[in-house]
Amino acid sequence: LHLLQQSLQVQILRDEGSETSRDSMRLNVALCGPPQSGKSSIVTRLVSDTFLDRDFIAAIGVDFKRIHVLVDDVPYLIVLWDEPTGKERFRTIRQAFFQRKDAVLLVIDITSPEPFWRVDPLCQQIEDASILTKVMIGNKLDLEGERQISYEDAQRFAAERGFHYLEASAKDGRNVQDALGFAVMDVRTNREKGHEPPPEHEMLEEERCRCAVQ
Secondary structure, three states, X not given: OXXXXXXXXXXXXXXXXXXXXXXXXXXXXXXXXXXXXXXXXXXXXXXXXXXXXXXXXXXXXXXXXXXXXXXXXXXXXXXXXXXXXXXXXXXXXXXHHOOOOOEEEEEEEOOOOOHHHHHHHHHHHXXXXXXXXXXXXXXXXXXXXXXXXXXXXXXHHHHHOOOEEEEOOOOOOOOHHHHHXXXXXXXXXXXXXXXXXXXXXXXXXXHHHOOOOX
């Protein structure tokens, strides 16, 4: 994974008018993680290259953002799906959230003393959805002095559940683009091996796709 990160060239096209072509491969990427893991800050870093000093208030329903990305000069349209956070009333939405996703980025907090048991149920839901590309991101690498779990323990936990593991910082941006780039390349590799992508589904307008929960 480290060697692949070093060789990847990932460019997110944020300038107006720099969108990739209509022939770009479209990938649906789910982002999930427990509250306070920095999941939404990872989304914000990818979309606008900025940092939120606190995580979003728990989202009402499912939100998504579109970004145009070049990975090794190949264009992709990435749809980032931000999972609703932690409330019982979101259970019905969460059950369907992982369906028809090409990849998942699961964010944990390396400064939390108990991150593993908090994500085990998510790991099972992801397994049930048969997502092939699974990347676990140990966030808050900028707080190395407050680390509560070792890299080795986190990597072992991830590998036992079929995830690739890397560490990143939504605050200073380290490795965030690399995590997405690795996921894109892993999806492409799986498809080249003959693994079928998930069934196509209609791309709805953003206003229609937000599933509000009262």
